[in-house]
Amino acid sequence: MVRRSSSLNRTRIDHLEHAHGRRDANARFFLHYGDMTDSGGLNRLVKTVQPDEIYNLAAQSHVQISFDQPEYTADADGLGATRLLEAIRTAGLRTRFYQASTSEMFGLAPPPQRETTPFHPRSPYGAAKAYAHWMTVNYREAHGLFACSGILFNHESPRRGENFVTRKVTRGVAQILAGRQARLRLGNLDAQRDWGDARDYVRAMWLMLQQDTADDYVIATGVTRTVRELVEIAFGLAGLDWTAHVDVDPSYLRPADVPVLCGDPQKARDRLGWEPTISFAAMIREMLESDILAEGLTPRLAAL
Numbered sequence: 001m002v003r004r005s006s007s008l009n010r011t012r013i014d015h016l017e018h019a020h021g022r023r024d025a026n027a028r029f030f031l032h033y034g035d036m037t038d039s040g041g042l043n044r045l046v047k048t049v050q051p052d053e054i055y056n057l058a059a060q061s062h063v064q065i066s067f068d069q070p071e072y073t074a075d076a077d078g079l080g081a082t083r084l085l086e087a088i089r090t091a092g093l094r095t096r097f098y099q100a101s102t103s104e105m106f107g108l109a110p111p112p113q114r115e116t117t118p119f120h121p122r123s124p125y126g127a128a129k130a131y132a133h134w135m136t137v138n139y140r141e142a143h144g145l146f147a148c149s150g151i152l153f154n155h156e157s158p159r160r161g162e163n164f165v166t167r168k169v170t171r172g173v174a175q176i177l178a179g180r181q182a183r184l185r186l187g188n189l190d191a192q193r194d195w196g197d198a199r200d201y202v203r204a205m206w207l208m209l210q211q212d213t214a215d216d217y218v219i220a221t222g223v224t225r226t227v228r229e230l231v232e233i234a235f236g237l238a239g240l241d242w243t244a245h246v247d248v249d250p251s252y253l254r255p256a257d258v259p260v261l262c263g264d265p266q267k268a269r270d271r272l273g274w275e276p277t278i279s280f281a282a283m284i285r286e287m288l289e290s291d292i293l294a295e296g297l298t299p300r301l302a303a304l
Contacts, residue, residue, distance in 0.1 A: 220263020
């Protein structure tokens with residue numbers, strides 16, 4: 001499902017053979033217009049498609065922006081999930097539902113955070129996602145829907161949005177190498193996050209919906225790194241001294257920050273047989289190589 005936009009923003013799926021509003025015998029991937037704030041449209045879409053599985057990854061997912069747009073974030077992220085769950089229930093379908101919950105729901109809860117850790121969100125984004133999470137639990141318990149929440153910690157790839165810190169760093173390094181900029185402005189370098197590779201985490205999403213019983217799972221690596229470590233690795237791979245290029249900009253500091261997020265994925269290991277397979281350094285290297293290629297340069301990265 002994609003939102004209608006006056007300018008196309010589908011670079012992440014352009015390489016896939018897809019059809020939109022037309023019949024194509026070769027297509028295995030079909031696009032449908034929809035919006036998480038439109039319950040009527042979501043109801044029609046669910047009844048028409050009658051999907052076996054729904055993965056609700058739709059959200060206003062930028063934490064900082066959620067402070068500027070709290071109402072829209074609550075509508076799209078919180079009520080949007082409720083609209084989808086209600087569409088499944090009223091259609092009487094046996095659709096399996098995956099809700100993309102987030103480690104931001106934990107906020108100030110002490111690490112390591114697991115499925116039983118109480119939520120203490122520190123942003124409108126985290127609060128909206130906590131609402132959607134508990135609605136998913138409620139529809140599972142009250143209506144018998146096969147509804148799972150994956151409480152995913154930060155997961156990254158070359159397709160990450162450019163205003164998220166990992167991609168901001170790797171893209172910044174690439175642009176410095178290309179001579180397009182000299183400085184990179186960042187916020188809190190001491191924030192600690194549990195970063196993993198998106199491919200590992202998407203595999204976990206799929207595994208949740210293949211189980212006999214619906215449940216909720218923390219998906220994480222169990223290892224934290226600071227933003228400073230991320231910067232050191234990315235600049236080090238490019239042979240650059242990060243201290244000569246990085247400025248801390250107070251305007252990027254959040255009104256209420258989350259100091260440490262570190263997940264305990266033991267339940268996913270035990271019940272799903274899931275383990276992360278791609279290292280943090282390999283993930284950053286791949287992201288950096290992609291951004292350097294996008295600048296028209298040949299990646300020549302150091303070994304770590």
